[in-house]
Amino acid sequence: MPSRDAADAVPGRDAxxxxxxxxxxxxxxxRLLQEVAALSDPEAPLEAKLDTLCWVFTERDKDxxxxxxxxxxxxxxxxxxxxIPYCGLVDVExxxxxxxxxxxxWLAATLERYPAWVREAVARHPGWVEAxxxxxxxxxxxxxxxxxxxxxxxA
Numbered sequence: 001m002p003s004r005d006a007a008d009a010v011p012g013r014d015a016x017x018x019x020x021x022x023x024x025x026x027x028x029x030x031r032l033l034q035e036v037a038a039l040s041d042p043e044a045p046l047e048a049k050l051d052t053l054c055w056v057f058t059e060r061d062k063d064x065x066x067x068x069x070x071x072x073x074x075x076x077x078x079x080x081x082x083x084i085p086y087c088g089l090v091d092v093e094x095x096x097x098x099x100x101x102x103x104x105x106w107l108a109a110t111l112e113r114y115p116a117w118v119r120e121a122v123a124r125h126p127g128w129v130e131a132x133x134x135x136x137x138x139x140x141x142x143x144x145x146x147x148x149x150x151x152x153x154x155a
Contacts, residue, residue, distance in 0.1 A: 022079075023081045026081040027081075029067065029076050032055075033073070035048070036052060038052065039053070040106050042109035042112070042113070043113075046110050046122075046140060047134075047137040049110060055069055056069045056096060063092065069092070073095060115144060
């Protein structure tokens with residue numbers, strides 16, 4: 001009688017994955033950078049925007065990491081396999097400054113979709129809101145739904 005493991009085996013399932021091609025790695029860096037473009041979209045989820053901003057503005061000692069914001073800019077700007085025309089090394093801090101310039105407007109546009117109490121919570125306690133969203137990305141939506149169904153007990 002064959003062992004249970006042999007009967008359940010799926011061809012290729014336990015084999016190590018094929019290594020990524022250099023082009024696939026470059027495209028992954030490009031895909032990560034595309035998240036920055038979503039910052040200006042008012043319909044993009046607040047939690048996704050906060051995650052992207054944390055990635056862009058992470059500690060400088062993490063810039064050398066393989067998929068850091070700085071690394072993604074370097075790979076996409078310098079690789080001949082990049083989906084964009086060659087632009088070479090770019091000044092990471094200049095790009096961060098451009099993003100920093102638009103953040104307030106972009107977040108305000110996203111927050112306009114939410115009730116005033118959500119906007120106030122984000123403005124007064126951004127770290128706490130970020131922690132709630134890190135724990136549960138649907139936290140704000142659940143709070144809004146709860147208050148809509150139940151009503152504000154203190155209104």
